[in-house]
Amino acid sequence: MDFDRFTDLRFVIGLFFAILGLLLVIVGFVYTPTMAAHLLNACSGAVMLVLGLFMLWLSYKRPL
Amino acid sequence: MQLGFIDYGIIALYFLFVLGIGYFIKRKVKTSNDFLMSNRSVPLWITSLAFIAANLGAQEVIGMAASGAKYGIMTSHFYWIGAIPAMVFLGVFMMPFYYGSRARSVPEYLALRFDEKTRGFNAVTFALMTIFSSGISLYALASLLETILGWDFDSSILIAAGIVLTYTLLGGLTSAVYNEVLQFFLIVLGIAPVVFVGLYEIGGWNGIVQNLQPVMTSSWKYMGKAESNPMGVNIWSMAMGLGFVLSFGYWCTDFLVVQRAMIARNMSAAQRTPLIAAFPKMFMPLVVILPGLIIMALMQKLGSVQLPIKADGSYDYNMALPTLIGHYYPTGLLGVGITALLASFMSGMAGNVTAFNTVFTFDIYQSYFRPKATDAHYLSVGKMATIFGILFSIATAYVAAQFNNIMDLLQLVFGFVNAPLFATFFLGMFWKRTTGHAAFWGLVAGTLGAAACHGLTEAEGKGGWLFSMHQFSSGMAHSFAIAIVSWSTCFLTTIVISLFTRAKSDTELRGLVYSLTDRSSETETIWYRKPVPLALLVLGLTLLLNLIFI
Numbered sequence: 338m339d340f341d342r343f344t345d346l347r348f349v350i351g352l353f354f355a356i357l358g359l360l361l362v363i364v365g366f367v368y369t370p371t372m373a374a375h376l377l378n379a380c381s382g383a384v385m386l387v388l389g390l391f392m393l394w395l396s397y398k399r400p401l
Numbered sequence: 402m403q404l405g406f407i408d409y410g411i412i413a414l415y416f417l418f419v420l421g422i423g424y425f426i427k428r429k430v431k432t433s434n435d436f437l438m439s440n441r442s443v444p445l446w447i448t449s450l451a452f453i454a455a456n457l458g459a460q461e462v463i464g465m466a467a468s469g470a471k472y473g474i475m476t477s478h479f480y481w482i483g484a485i486p487a488m489v490f491l492g493v494f495m496m497p498f499y500y501g502s503r504a505r506s507v508p509e510y511l512a513l514r515f516d517e518k519t520r521g522f523n524a525v526t527f528a529l530m531t532i533f534s535s536g537i538s539l540y541a542l543a544s545l546l547e548t549i550l551g552w553d554f555d556s557s558i559l560i561a562a563g564i565v566l567t568y569t570l571l572g573g574l575t576s577a578v579y580n581e582v583l584q585f586f587l588i589v590l591g592i593a594p595v596v597f598v599g600l601y602e603i604g605g606w607n608g609i610v611q612n613l614q615p616v617m618t619s620s621w622k623y624m625g626k627a628e629s630n631p632m633g634v635n636i637w638s639m640a641m642g643l644g645f646v647l648s649f650g651y652w653c654t655d656f657l658v659v660q661r662a663m664i665a666r667n668m669s670a671a672q673r674t675p676l677i678a679a680f681p682k683m684f685m686p687l688v689v690i691l692p693g694l695i696i697m698a699l700m701q702k703l704g705s706v707q708l709p710i711k712a713d714g715s716y717d718y719n720m721a722l723p724t725l726i727g728h729y730y731p732t733g734l735l736g737v738g739i740t741a742l743l744a745s746f747m748s749g750m751a752g753n754v755t756a757f758n759t760v761f762t763f764d765i766y767q768s769y770f771r772p773k774a775t776d777a778h779y780l781s782v783g784k785m786a787t788i789f790g791i792l793f794s795i796a797t798a799y800v801a802a803q804f805n806n807i808m809d810l811l812q813l814v815f816g817f818v819n820a821p822l823f824a825t826f827f828l829g830m831f832w833k834r835t836t837g838h839a840a841f842w843g844l845v846a847g848t849l850g851a852a853a854c855h856g857l858t859e860a861e862g863k864g865g866w867l868f869s870m871h872q873f874s875s876g877m878a879h880s881f882a883i884a885i886v887s888w889s890t891c892f893l894t895t896i897v898i899s900l901f902t903r904a905k906s907d908t909e910l911r912g913l914v915y916s917l918t919d920r921s922s923e924t925e926t927i928w929y930r931k932p933v934p935l936a937l938l939v940l941g942l943t944l945l946l947n948l949i950f951i
Contacts, residue, residue: 340425343421343422343425344425344426344428344429346447346579346582346583349418349421349422349579349583350582350583350586352418353414353415353418353583354586354590356414357411357414357737360407360410360411360414360733361733361734361737364407364732364733365733368407368732368733369731369732369733370731371731373731374731374732377594377598377729377730377731377734378731378733378734380594381590381594381734381737382733384590385590388586388590
């Protein structure tokens with residue numbers, strides 16, 4: 338593992354929101370009792386996941 | 402409000418990342434310049450987001466939602482009048498002096514431009530202010546967590562302070578700035594769903610307009626007379642008090658925010674930092690003020706959600722945002738919302754502590770105690786200042802818990818000190834005749850002028866401790882008037898004393914005042930990389946927002 342990546346903020350933010358987004362999407366589909374809760378978790382998670390993946394892509398496309 | 406296992410997991414994930422940032426940045430910190438100034442090597446997008454994130458503390462996230470609920474969309478004046486124009490002024494006119502002089506801090510610029518006593522006055526008052534602000538932020542965090550989650554007050558304080566201390570001590574300013582950017586995204590994404598769902602339920606902006614008094618949904622229409630709006634402020638007081646004195650005093654001279662621009666890689670990036678920060682800043686009311694309006698409209702229309710009532714029977718407006726989060730968010734997103742609130746408190750605290758350790762090390766310790774020590778020594782002092790800054794913050798939080806009135810008094814006194822500062826900077830940068838003696842005594846006179854105004858006037862039962870000559874319609878109008886008096890006193894005193902004292906020579910002032918600074922060095926050719934076109938775009942968009950919500 339290249340630990341220098343962890344000093345690239347795009348990578349850190351990307352990793353954080355990718356994990357958080359994925360977690361919320363999963364929670365949205367398997368853990369929430371109501372349709373509203375399901376939608377809130379899944380949609381918010383999807384937005385965070387997209388942001389996370391975009392930041393990760395940026396950090397790989399143009400490394401420091 | 403009850404957190405589930407997943408919510409706690411999200412909070413733990415956040416803590417892991419903020420500490421991880423400090424751990425990985427640590428290997429890059431070798432000198433005091435790395436620790437306290439990030440070696441002036443931080444990319445523009447990071448300095449820009451950190452610039453607004455350092456200000457996105459508890460007072461803003463919780464306080465602006467509270468003001469939105471209490472005053473309505475007029476609260477947006479704190480952004481569109483009370484921040485954006487000053488940020489533009491900082492970027493276009495003031496950053497060339499701060500960055501070009503190679504000063505490491507705002508007080509150090511004062512030493513170069515004026516003299517040591519002016520620097521000392523600013524450094525000591527600023528250091529005290531940051532510690533007390535950090536402590537108040539910590540106290541507010543622990544109180545909120547105790548109220549909404551039932552968490553132990555002491556544990557909340559120790560855990561939050563411990564985490565901020567760890568990542569700041571490990572990675573210094575870079576670590577704090579990186580965390581501020583992460584916190585910025587988390588705050589926006591953690592609160593935005595509340596706004597989205599709330600707007601959906603109430604029927605969009607039209608639903609808010611239909612369910613609230615017209616004065617709550619107009620930013621300018623009711624500003625003609627102070628009695629016509631809930632803020633109790635008229636247009637002149639708003640423009641001069643908030644839009645000029647307080648706004649420019651904070652955004653252009655407070656080292657907490659200016660420091661984020663001073664660590665940019667070059668002059669161009671330093672100038673563009675506040676200008677680029679102005680874009681997200683102008684839209685922040687959608688995230689931090691709108692929840693306040695949404696909850697009031699929902700209470701009116703559906704009654705499905707209710708603000709808590711305080712002991713005196715009034716609404717507890719500070720609970721506007723936490724109440725909405727608790728009302729709407731399911732397990733999972735609730736963890737994100739609570740983490741966003743935690744992030745806002747920690748961001749505000751870390752911002753204050755990193756500004757404190759720089760000012761203490763360079764402007765107090767190096768200037769007055771050990772001027773010629775080794776860099777390793779100053780690095781150690783910077784780290785010790787960080788530890789003591791956090792310890793004093795914790796002590797302040799407990800003082801605030803015991804004596805709320807003492808904290809009000811301290812904030813008032815620091816307000817007196819802060820208000821005249823912009824007059825000193827304005828004259829110092831644009832009138833080369835301004836002298837060091839004039840700057841110092843101007844600041845002292847401005848502070849005394851503010852105290853006198855507070856003692857001779859009153860509002861909402863506060864002030865008038867000498868005798869009451871005038872009654873203001875609201876506390877806000879009172880504080881705006883004090884700021885105007887303080888600024889004017891400092892401005893006039895500085896001019897008069899300057900005329901009777903000896904100014905520095907042109908050679909000494911080169912690069913420190915507008916008329917003696919070379920402005921032909923701009924190398925950028927693309928319009929969006931130039932400060933002036935960016936500034937015009939920012940001002941145009943801000944004007945448009947004012948017109949939309951007029």
